[in-house]
Amino acid sequence: MKNKHNYLRNPQGTEGLYFEEADIHKQASSSLERMFSNWGYSPVKTPVFDFYDIYEPLLDRDLKSNIYRLIDRDGDLLMLRSDITLFLAKQVGRVLRDSDLPARCFYSDTILRHQDSEDVSKNEFYQTGIELIGKPDIDGDLEVLSLLSLALDNYDTDFVIHIGSRALFDLVFSSFSTEKKAEIASKFLDRNFKPVESLLESEGFEKSKEAVDLFSLILTVEEVGLTLAKYKGLFSVAVDSEIDKILSLFSQLQECGLSHELRLDLSELGTQPYYTGFVFNAYTNLSGTAVASGGRYDKLLKKFGFDASSVGFSIMTRKLDSFFKQSSSQDVEKIEEGLSFAQRYKEAVSLTSQGKRIKL
Amino acid sequence: MKELPLTIALPKGRLQKQVQELFAKKGIAFDFEDRKLVAYDKDKQFKFILVKNSDLPVYLKHGIAGLGVCGSDVVYESGDEFYKLLKFSFGGTTMCLAGMKGCDYSESDRKLTVATKFTKFTEDYYSKLGVPVEIIKLNGSVELAPVLGLAPYIVDLVETGSTLKANNLEIFKKLQEISVYLLANPAYFKIHYKKIEKLVEFLSED
Numbered sequence A: 001m002k003n004k005h006n007y008l009r010n011p012q013g014t015e016g017l018y019f020e021e022a023d024i025h026k027q028a029s030s031s032l033e034r035m036f037s038n039w040g041y042s043p044v045k046t047p048v049f050d051f052y053d054i055y056e057p058l059l060d061r062d063l064k065s066n067i068y069r070l071i072d073r074d075g076d077l078l079m080l081r082s083d084i085t086l087f088l089a090k091q092v093g094r095v096l097r098d099s100d101l102p103a104r105c106f107y108s109d110t111i112l113r114h115q116d117s118e119d120v121s122k123n124e125f126y127q128t129g130i131e132l133i134g135k136p137d138i139d140g141d142l143e144v145l146s147l148l149s150l151a152l153d154n155y156d157t158d159f160v161i162h163i164g165s166r167a168l169f170d171l172v173f174s175s176f177s178t179e180k181k182a183e184i185a186s187k188f189l190d191r192n193f194k195p196v197e198s199l200l201e202s203e204g205f206e207k208s209k210e211a212v213d214l215f216s217l218i219l220t221v222e223e224v225g226l227t228l229a230k231y232k233g234l235f236s237v238a239v240d241s242e243i244d245k246i247l248s249l250f251s252q253l254q255e256c257g258l259s260h261e262l263r264l265d266l267s268e269l270g271t272q273p274y275y276t277g278f279v280f281n282a283y284t285n286l287s288g289t290a291v292a293s294g295g296r297y298d299k300l301l302k303k304f305g306f307d308a309s310s311v312g313f314s315i316m317t318r319k320l321d322s323f324f325k326q327s328s329s330q331d332v333e334k335i336e337e338g339l340s341f342a343q344r345y346k347e348a349v350s351l352t353s354q355g356k357r358i359k360l
Numbered sequence B: 001m002k003e004l005p006l007t008i009a010l011p012k013g014r015l016q017k018q019v020q021e022l023f024a025k026k027g028i029a030f031d032f033e034d035r036k037l038v039a040y041d042k043d044k045q046f047k048f049i050l051v052k053n054s055d056l057p058v059y060l061k062h063g064i065a066g067l068g069v070c071g072s073d074v075v076y077e078s079g080d081e082f083y084k085l086l087k088f089s090f091g092g093t094t095m096c097l098a099g100m101k102g103c104d105y106s107e108s109d110r111k112l113t114v115a116t117k118f119t120k121f122t123e124d125y126y127s128k129l130g131v132p133v134e135i136i137k138l139n140g141s142v143e144l145a146p147v148l149g150l151a152p153y154i155v156d157l158v159e160t161g162s163t164l165k166a167n168n169l170e171i172f173k174k175l176q177e178i179s180v181y182l183l184a185n186p187a188y189f190k191i192h193y194k195k196i197e198k199l200v201e202f203l204s205e206d
Helices: A004-008 A019-038 A052-058 A061-066 A084-095 A138-152 A166-172 A178-189 A194-202 A208-215 A221-229 A237-256 A341-353 B014-025 B053-061 B072-078 B119-129 B144-148 B162-166 B186-191 B193-203
Strands: A049-051 A069-071 A077-080 A103-110 A126-133 A160-165 A218-220 A261-265 A278-283 A292-296 A310-316 A332-334 A357-359 B006-011 B038-040 B046-051 B067-071 B083-087 B093-100 B112-116 B133-137 B153-158 B169-178 B180-184
Touching: A019 A103, A019 A126, A019 A138, A049 A052, A052 A077, A052 A084, A084 A103, A084 A126, A084 A310, A126 A138, A138 A160, A138 A237, A138 A278, A138 A292, A138 A310, A160 A166, A160 A237, A160 B186, A166 A178, A166 A208, A166 A237, A166 A278, A166 A292, A178 A194, A194 A208, A218 A221, A221 A237, A221 A261, A237 A261, A278 B186, A341 A357, B006 B014, B006 B053, B006 B193, B014 B067, B046 B053, B053 B067, B053 B072, B067 B072, B072 B119, B072 B180, B083 B186, B083 B193, B093 B144, B112 B119, B119 B133, B119 B153, B119 B169, B144 B153, B153 B169, B162 B169, B180 B186, B180 B193, B186 B193
Parallel strands: A160 A261, A332 A357, B006 B046, B006 B067, B112 B133, B112 B153
Antiparallel strands: A049 A077, A069 A077, A103 A126, A126 A310, A160 A278, A218 A261, A278 A292, A292 A310, B038 B046, B067 B180, B083 B180, B093 B153, B093 B169
């Protein structure tokens, strides 16, 4: 017998789904897709691989080390789709014109990148999400966040959505070099605030303590108004204006009455280097990592030759399949045995025409 | 979000006892009865799980335990990243390079052969220095390696140095201070941040 070991395992970076597991995954994805379609979003499919060189400057160190590269027949270096947002950013520039904006699209696809065999907690092979292109105002942010909350309603568990602002971070630390900002951001992401205060002081930054306090804040919707307003007048006019934007975002989100808890968490800065505006992650109990993430990236599409703003999110659907609310209409009925095939076939046709699922 | 007890993973052994003592000193008692690996405090505010030291990051990464008490050496070896919420005053130790007493040691670009449990740490440490290193992985009694001639050097944790002394070994270089931290899975922290921040304040030893 050939090496049985290789029949029993899959290479790192891919996953297959079969039978009941695949059925639930498909139902959950279809339910999300239906919802996005009802809200005016059109489906898009991105290529499975593309030229590596065009994405290379946009890949952070982690992503670079995890992507799969291959060489085509002409000797060009290619990469497998490891980030749908990046691949989509290039494609929309090819098909959209200014007159098409704002454009709304959704995707439901696999991503292919290396994942440590022990690190099943990431489980990010399947992603479903939306992109809202050419809507640079707060309405775009609100639309995406409220749709994320609605999408998460498909699952029978509670979520909290933590919202941060990359724009606020960039404005507060505008005097720092890109490398220094990356160092500060990385410490904030780890909620490791003490070293940042010393770092800021050593750089002669005047409001070190206030800046660290600000980015360590986690506030409920009710707390945002009072607490955040205290930081106005401390940094710059541009920072004040960004704080006003955040206050307005939270005030309007509160008015929408979304079903999941929202929090302002300024240590959320997005792990991808292309974020420019607000960023967010959704969490649930026992997930280990975020189950959905997104934000605004207004300069990404320009890097591919199409100058339009963009905002969106991705849901790591495999992390949530076990929570999917299945409706009873999704149960499969077994056609009564003992009847002839023709009788069973006719009954099956009648039941499926009523939207039921059957098994002969 | 449902209010559940905070789940804290503790490593079996001395650290477990020290954490138990710290909680008890603050008025929260718990005990692992009859070899059980799960315990609660009286008010069921906390669920404690007892795991092998090196497995602790695995439970934490998967969110099975939201919080954990662990040394920075174990976390580094796991390659995982957690929020470091609190540094404890106990459990501190030093990662050292050691070898036979009187052995000629000099750090140059010559290859070092090192026996250690801490392969990732050793590789990364010497790679940063530009020193090539050949690593022999051992799981325990590392001090035997120079004594029996398996490797001239070891990288290991040293607390009092008495094991080294007993085996005629000496420290050549202190590589890094190791501390014990209260750690949090980032997603778990986000969900339960209010309760966790209260716990951190409660456990602060000042």
